[in-house]
Amino acid sequence: MIDRLADKVRAGQRLAGDEALELYRHAPASLLGQLADLVRVRKHPDGVVSYIIDRNVNYTNVCVAKCTFCAFYRPVGSSEGYVLGFDEIFQKIDETMAVGGVQLLLQGGHNPDLPLVWYEDLFRAIKERYPSFKLHALSPPEVIHLSRLSQLSVPDVIARLVNAGLDSIPGGGAEILVDRVRKILHCYGKASADEWLDVMRHAHRAGLRTTATMMYGTVETEEERIEHLLRLRELQDETGGFTAFIAWSYQPDHTELAGSEATGLDYLRTLAIARLVLDNFDNLQASWVTQGGKVGQLSLAYGANDMGSVMIEENVVRAAGASYCMDEVEIVRNIEDAGFLPRRRNMHYEILGGPIFRERDVPRMTELATAREAGDTSVPAELRLYPARSRSGKSERV
């Protein structure tokens, strides 16, 4: 059976769900890796492994969703809650551009005290100051949150955000796209599987490209991991709007759900099966942020063709216990040591050039920055311009 399925992959034929499950459960890891590598070479015969220099900024940690796997959020009114000021975000962009960065990955909690117009003003202000800088912002659950808050439809919210400067949407918040799992993880309320996919459908129809993710290793079964991949493949058949897929393992420290972390081998098998199932995705990222640099490097033999982002700032995964940091020099070293050609790219996977540190002097980032210095509880002055909904937000802005 395994041999027949391996031959099917070698012949370039699409795997059905039960066939993918059979391979995922029973094929040796070395075979899964070989097959995934074969598919990667077919799609990327030039030996290039790409990466992007961008900055992962979390504009607020205040969130009403309260997912049980999340160690990052703080409830409304918490003394540890923060919202970044526009000036703080500009400063982060300046630092990002200094190391050759081209975009912000901007995501945050579902903060009821930030209305849609706050996002529009922020995006416009960024584009006015940095016209060519890209905004890869607001995962589907955040778009749904804004749709509910503003009482506008999802397509209308997307249109307003695009008008203000949104360039593309990150695939966060997908977790596992199966409602049984989402209900247990307390993330069904923020977006059901259909709702998550529907935001992506609308974004693709509006001409935006987006990524897709999977967070595995909580309560889902192997069948449900495969179902997640099949749902992404189906939407990609329909729209073609996904640029890339990224899988990462659940990070249990400091979360309500707790539990243990999936192994590196589980990660490599999951990445490989994703490469085989997602035959209509061009790019798979190595998730070295949760797996570490060495498993990240091994990912390049298990189907990945991209090292994701240089890590300048990280708040979410770090809150749950992982804190791997690689600047461009480290990423390039890992790519070259594995025998590939490192190339800088943008969100559309267009190649921008070789390593920037070989073209000019850039500061080395050997430590991860955070959204805010510890203990900084300052409230940005411009927040007073926006109406708050929560009692604590209202009293703060008087």
Ligand code: SF4
């Ligand atoms: S994962 Fe996102 S939506 Fe869920 S609690 Fe954390 S910040 Fe909120």
